[in-house]
Amino acid sequence: MTGHHRAMRKYILLAAALLALPACARAGDTVALTFDDLPGLTLHNSQPYVNETNRKLLDGLRRHGFPAIGFVNEGKIADMDRAQQTAILENWVAAGLDLGNHTYSHETPDKLSAGAYTADILKGEKVTRPLLAAHGKTLAWFRYPYLETGPTRKKKAAIEAWLKDHGYRIAPVTMENSDWMFSEPYDDAVARHKARRVAKIRAEYLAYTDRTVAWYQKAGHALFGRDMAFVMLLHDARLNADCIDDLAGIFRRHGLTPVTIDQAMTDPAYRTPDPYLGKDGVEWLERWSPVLDRDLPWDDFREPPHDIQVAYNRLDTDK
Numbered sequence: 458m459t460g461h462h463r464a465m466r467k468y469i470l471l472a473a474a475l476l477a478l479p480a481c482a483r484a485g486d487t488v489a490l491t492f493d494d495l496p497g498l499t500l501h502n503s504q505p506y507v508n509e510t511n512r513k514l515l516d517g518l519r520r521h522g523f524p525a526i527g528f529v530n531e532g533k534i535a536d537m538d539r540a541q542q543t544a545i546l547e548n549w550v551a552a553g554l555d556l557g558n559h560t561y562s563h564e565t566p567d568k569l570s571a572g573a574y575t576a577d578i579l580k581g582e583k584v585t586r587p588l589l590a591a592h593g594k595t596l597a598w599f600r601y602p603y604l605e606t607g608p609t610r611k612k613k614a615a616i617e618a619w620l621k622d623h624g625y626r627i628a629p630v631t632m633e634n635s636d637w638m639f640s641e642p643y644d645d646a647v648a649r650h651k652a653r654r655v656a657k658i659r660a661e662y663l664a665y666t667d668r669t670v671a672w673y674q675k676a677g678h679a680l681f682g683r684d685m686a687f688v689m690l691l692h693d694a695r696l697n698a699d700c701i702d703d704l705a706g707i708f709r710r711h712g713l714t715p716v717t718i719d720q721a722m723t724d725p726a727y728r729t730p731d732p733y734l735g736k737d738g739v740e741w742l743e744r745w746s747p748v749l750d751r752d753l754p755w756d757d758f759r760e761p762p763h764d765i766q767v768a769y770n771r772l773d774t775d776k
């Protein structure tokens with residue numbers, strides 16, 4: 458996941474006092490859970506580990522009755538055992554969950570031409586499209602790796618036109634918790650059997666998720682003045698599989714009901730234009746803020762804990 462850190466945003470901390478919102482009910486909020494990097498995001502390429510990750514995640518989603526969509530990098534299928542990697546995708550569809558395209562090789566339009574980028578999207582549907590069709594479903598959703606949508610107007614528009622022509626809808630992100638940054642140190646701690654370290658990372662991850670979920674709800678109110686339907690970016694990683702009950706608790710405490718991405722996207726908020734041009738990966742509330750001429754509550758935003766950032770950077774450098 459080298460490069461995910463490019464999605465990290467730089468914030469100017471303002472000295473202004475924070476205007477806390479009243480503790481109003483959030484009963485109207487819903488969230489679509491989206492898991493990127495199927496058949497699995499893992500520090501070590503271990504097929505049993507990835508199989509176990511998906512087994513636990515699908516079991517957890519089923520127990521809680523949560524709908525979800527998984528975004529596939531078919532290039533990852535060949536990284537390990539082809540039959541078992543494909544079986545993971547089949548298990549997602551058999552569980553009644555949806556799959557989307559996340560490009561074949563997790564590339565960025567910052568580095569590829571529009572033609573090369575869309576060829577990589579097309580290459581990334583060879584397994585997924587027939588798999589969905591066999592279950593009476595259609596491949597409908599596309600998620601940009603790193604949330605990088607094109608550095609220039611021309612390139613961004615060319616990719617968007619291609620997606621439309623091929624029946625894809627863009628899956629935006631309006632809530633995220635930097636799970637990828639916690640995930641690598643977590644995989645490392647699990648592999649080294651460091652139980653106390655495993656427990657500490659989980660606790661830090663859940664505390665950070667609890668905080669960021671509240672921040673996005675506040676941000677949604679800042680833009681639209683009401684509860685909204687969120688689309689949350691998570692990854693198909695062991696950390697989420699191991700924490701699914703705790704994550705369910707966080708959603709419940711914040712009044713967030715998990716729904717399908719199709720349901721979430723019926724919120725009129727998603728008709729807001731996305732004018733963002735640039736190399737950075739930016740989520741959609743930030744794209745909409747200038748369109749709506751409303752500020753996001755950045756004073757209250759926090760990056761992940763320092764020790765997690767240090768651990769992630771160390772592991773990423775080692776690769």
Ligand SMILES: [Zn+2]
Nearest residue numbers: 493494602603
């Ligand atoms: Zn990804």
